[in-house]
Amino acid sequence: QVQLVDSGGGVVxxxxxxxxxxxxxxxxxRNYGMHWVRQAPGKGLxxxxxxxxxxxFQYYVDKVKGRFTISRDNSKxxxxxxxxxxxxxxxxxxxxxxxxxxxxxxxxDYWGQGSLVTVSS
Amino acid sequence: xxVLTQSPLSLSVTLGQPASISCRSSQSLVHSDGGxxxxxxxxxxxxxxxxxxxxxxxxxxxxxxRFSGSGSGTDFTLKISRVEAEDVGVYYCIQGTHxxxxxxxxxxxxxxx
Numbered sequence: 001q002v003q004l005v006d007s008g009g010g011v012v013x014x015x016x017x018x019x020x021x022x023x024x025x026x027x028x029x030r031n032y033g034m035h036w037v038r039q040a041p042g043k044g045l046x047x048x049x050x051x052x053x054x055x056x057f058q059y060y061v062d063k064v065k066g067r068f069t070i071s072r073d074n075s076k077x078x079x080x081x082x083x084x085x086x087x088x089x090x091x092x093x094x095x096x097x098x099x100x101x102x103x104x105x106x107x108x109d110y111w112g113q114g115s116l117v118t119v120s121s
Numbered sequence: 122x123x124v125l126t127q128s129p130l131s132l133s134v135t136l137g138q139p140a141s142i143s144c145r146s147s148q149s150l151v152h153s154d155g156g157x158x159x160x161x162x163x164x165x166x167x168x169x170x171x172x173x174x175x176x177x178x179x180x181x182x183x184x185x186x187r188f189s190g191s192g193s194g195t196d197f198t199l200k201i202s203r204v205e206a207e208d209v210g211v212y213y214c215i216q217g218t219h220x221x222x223x224x225x226x227x228x229x230x231x232x233x234x
């Protein structure tokens with residue numbers, strides 16, 4: 001069965017960095033794009049980043065451009081979110097979500113359990 | 122960016138009664154490839170979102186048939202024919218036609234009256 005396991009969250013101070021990981025199993029990882037989505041405490045869902053199946057292109061919501069980097073290691077079936085210059089407004093549960101097959105961009109059919117990132121001084 | 126508006130934002134329903142949630146888009150969600158990229162999710166308290174429908178009306182595996190998705194262009198609807206206790210939580214729509222960014226609606230909270 002498809003599984004996505006988020007990890008790497010924690011408490012950091014403003015300006016610090018953190019790397020989230022999402023280890024997957026149960027599907028051919030290299031064939032699927034992958035997303036990161038976040039949810040601030042008590043708020044709705046916000047899409048953060050997408051990476052194509054082969055890692056050739058990455059896309060971001062404007063508010064994280066230049067600070068966050070999505071990457072993947074197809075040999076480890078894992079997608080990452082490197083977060084730099086963190087701000088208090090980045091505090092959220094971060095979910096990875098499985099994208100669509102091949103050159104598709106949508107999907108969101110399976111989600112990780114989420115990883116809490118708290119940015120506070 | 123495309124803005125999705127959901128209504129109502131909160132819904133209190135008697136068990137066994139129907140419920141309907143609207144998702145309206147600021148632009149047509151018909152893609153140049155002819156597809157319409159609009160999904161629906163359900164999120165129970167403390168859980169990850171679960172996809173219910175993809176591309177408007179395609180029901181995901183395991184989703185009860187009391188749920189239905191419909192719509193076109195800018196207007197979309199999620200309906201529950203008979204609400205059950207397990208249906209409580211927040212429902213979100215998301216568009217993937219005009220991206221980046223992918224945009225979610227604000228969510229509709231459903232509880233039992």
